[in-house]
Amino acid sequence: MKERIGYLFRIFLFFVISFAIQKPLFMLYNREAAAVSETGLADGLDVIVHGLQLDAATATYFIVYPFILVLLSFFCHIHLRKWTTPYYICVALAISVIFIADTVIYTFWGFKLNSSALLYADNPTAVTNSISGIFVAACVCAIMFTAFLYVVVLRKLTPNRFHPFTRHKAWASIMIPTGLLMFLCIRGGTEESTSNISDAYYSDNEFLNHSAINPIFNTLYSLSKSKDFAHEFHFFTEEEKRRLTNGIFTTESIGDESILNRQRPDILLIIWEGCAGHFVEPTGGDKRITPCLNAIARESVVFTNCHAGSFRTDRGTVCTLNGWLGFPTASIMKTPEKSRTLPSLALSLGEEGYRTDFWYGGDIGFTNMKSYLYESGYEKIYCDQDFPAEDKNYSKWGVPDHVVLDSLAADISRRKDNEQWFTTVLTLSSHEPWDVPYHKMKDKKKNSFAYTDHCVSKLLDKLKQTKAWENLLVIIIPDHGIKEYDGQSGRDYRISHIPMVWTGGAIAGRRTIDTLMGQSDMAATLLGQLHIPHDKFLFSRDIFSSTYKYPSALHTFDNGMTFMDSTGVSTFDNHIQKIVFTSNHCDMRNNDSDFHCNDSIRVRRAQAILQLLYEDMAGR
Numbered sequence: 001m002k003e004r005i006g007y008l009f010r011i012f013l014f015f016v017i018s019f020a021i022q023k024p025l026f027m028l029y030n031r032e033a034a035a036v037s038e039t040g041l042a043d044g045l046d047v048i049v050h051g052l053q054l055d056a057a058t059a060t061y062f063i064v065y066p067f068i069l070v071l072l073s074f075f076c077h078i079h080l081r082k083w084t085t086p087y088y089i090c091v092a093l094a095i096s097v098i099f100i101a102d103t104v105i106y107t108f109w110g111f112k113l114n115s116s117a118l119l120y121a122d123n124p125t126a127v128t129n130s131i132s133g134i135f136v137a138a139c140v141c142a143i144m145f146t147a148f149l150y151v152v153v154l155r156k157l158t159p160n161r162f163h164p165f166t167r168h169k170a171w172a173s174i175m176i177p178t179g180l181l182m183f184l185c186i187r188g189g190t191e192e193s194t195s196n197i198s199d200a201y202y203s204d205n206e207f208l209n210h211s212a213i214n215p216i217f218n219t220l221y222s223l224s225k226s227k228d229f230a231h232e233f234h235f236f237t238e239e240e241k242r243r244l245t246n247g248i249f250t251t252e253s254i255g256d257e258s259i260l261n262r263q264r265p266d267i268l269l270i271i272w273e274g275c276a277g278h279f280v281e282p283t284g285g286d287k288r289i290t291p292c293l294n295a296i297a298r299e300s301v302v303f304t305n306c307h308a309g310s311f312r313t314d315r316g317t318v319c320t321l322n323g324w325l326g327f328p329t330a331s332i333m334k335t336p337e338k339s340r341t342l343p344s345l346a347l348s349l350g351e352e353g354y355r356t357d358f359w360y361g362g363d364i365g366f367t368n369m370k371s372y373l374y375e376s377g378y379e380k381i382y383c384d385q386d387f388p389a390e391d392k393n394y395s396k397w398g399v400p401d402h403v404v405l406d407s408l409a410a411d412i413s414r415r416k417d418n419e420q421w422f423t424t425v426l427t428l429s430s431h432e433p434w435d436v437p438y439h440k441m442k443d444k445k446k447n448s449f450a451y452t453d454h455c456v457s458k459l460l461d462k463l464k465q466t467k468a469w470e471n472l473l474v475i476i477i478p479d480h481g482i483k484e485y486d487g488q489s490g491r492d493y494r495i496s497h498i499p500m501v502w503t504g505g506a507i508a509g510r511r512t513i514d515t516l517m518g519q520s521d522m523a524a525t526l527l528g529q530l531h532i533p534h535d536k537f538l539f540s541r542d543i544f545s546s547t548y549k550y551p552s553a554l555h556t557f558d559n560g561m562t563f564m565d566s567t568g569v570s571t572f573d574n575h576i577q578k579i580v581f582t583s584n585h586c587d588m589r590n591n592d593s594d595f596h597c598n599d600s601i602r603v604r605r606a607q608a609i610l611q612l613l614y615e616d617m618a619g620r
Contacts, residue, residue, distance in 0.1 A: 024048070057187075084154070098215050253545040265506035267473050273431050286446075301502040344377050474502070
């Protein structure tokens with residue numbers, strides 16, 4: 001009996017210890033990226049201690065199968081190593097992959113491995129394009145070495161066999177309590193709440209909290225919570241949800257204010273990879289990085305208070321092209337049965353006689369983009385396969401921006417005068433690993449944005465020399481923001497601040513628009529200027545319409561959201577069900593009675609919006 005219990009305890013303890021060891025290694029590897037100057041012994045011990053509950057729960061999951069074999073060994077002969085070795089190999093590989101991937105991905109994305117990251121598992125270039133081949137090989141070697149150690153140790157801790165046991169009352173008196181103890185360990189105790197991510201949170205330092213979270217538990221937990229659109233963000237009754245969202249979203253354009261000098265211009269939409277507000281002078285950024293865009297903004301219509309809907313390209317693209325809000329736990333682009341039901345700019349403009357096409361220098365199969373774009377109404381798609389092979393040598397992501405934008409300029413110059421068109425181009429060069437054929441700034445990240453800035457400027461200069469310019473509206477908007485400095489938290493609301501510029505011959509004159517708005521509002525605002533109905537765009541608002549009475553913006557990040565309105569900013573982390581940042585901007589004595597200056601009210605409103613969003617998606 002003691003041998004059986006001892007075996008289970010040994011492998012349980014081994015799992016817990018190995019999980020604990022991963023934490024300081026995670027901290028050491030990501031310390032620079034998290035901008036943590038000091039993570040001493042005390043921090044490492046705190047992280048290990050506060051992560052023990054999730055480590056123990058995860059370890060218990062892994063000993064369920066050995067526990068079942070031990071139970072069977074009471075009644076018959078079982079060659080334990082024979083039956084556990086295949087299991088150990090699978091477990092070792094799974095743990096090793098998750099450990100290494102979690103450690104490496106955090107450097108780039110700033111959050112733990114979870115279901116959001118696994119959405120890109122069918123296209124691993126989402127990560128490998130940002131790192132070198134040597135680094136990938138090193139990661140593979142680390143995975144194999146870690147898995148090998150796991151298998152060796154686990155086999156060493158496992159006896160060959162146990163002899164059947166005849167005193168049934170004796171084994172039941174030990175194994176039943178052991179099974180009950182395992183159940184309680186997995187559940188997290190006898191309290192009403194079960195084991196969850198918040199059990200590892202203990203500090204106001206987000207990096208320490210993330211370090212304490214068991215990456216295996218985090219991955220399994222997030223998978224169990226994903227794709228349940230109807231219930232994932234269910235906070236309020238129907239009546240309370242309606243009250244909190246009343247007056248926020250309107251789908252009607254009323255008013256004659258126009259920033260265009262013609263009703264139906266040709267449209268070029270430039271989605272700029274990751275161009276955050278802190279890179280652009282009109283939005284309070286560094287004037288040295290994007291001098292061309294700064295100059296364009298000074299003679300155009302610039303929106304200085306626009307905020308991205310989400311934090312990744314596949315999500316921000318949906319916010320822009322479909323006028324939809326960003327999902328904190330799902331990629332709608334990778335869910336075609338849902339994305340095909342959404343309205344889109346391409347579909348609306350196509351119905352009005354516009355020819356539609358999309359340009360991208362990368363892999364169009366990335367994150368299911370190709371089927372998404374066709375379903376969204378694009379008639380023609382140009383991607384890396386449409387360019388010479390030698391043009392792909394500049395970057396792992398694909399064809400660099402200058403090649404794509406030069407080809408686009410040439411194509412536009414050949415278009416017929418009587419042909420209306422809506423063209424979208426998604427840039428890619430301003431992305432890790434920041435490898436571009438341009439050398440202006442020492443900082444690689446800033447240099448890549450300076451490069452794309454140069455490419456966009458050349459494109460517009462070429463278009464100004466064509467007859468197309470007079471009837472052209474050019475909209476420049478990023479797909480999402482990006483961190484300003486290493487260690488900046490992914491839930492920092494300032495990351496969401498993005499520039500938007502409308503330029504071209506179709507612009508009536510220079511203007512600066514300081515109205516607070518979300519990225520998703522661009523779609524309805526554009527359609528409103530073109531006098532095209534946008535009633536299907538449920539979460540997009542025309543900011544020039546008299547119906548836009550509640551300026552606000554919702555930004556979502558990994559299982560969390562930031563909500564901004566005239567009263568302030570509030571950020572809510574859904575992992576731990578807590579407000580993690582708040583800033584009130586209003587005078588409490590003179591506040592609008594409908595929209596109170598209160599952080600909890602803002603968070604409740606954001607929760608109600610997400611509930612509305614997820615319920616809508618569940619019904620599609």
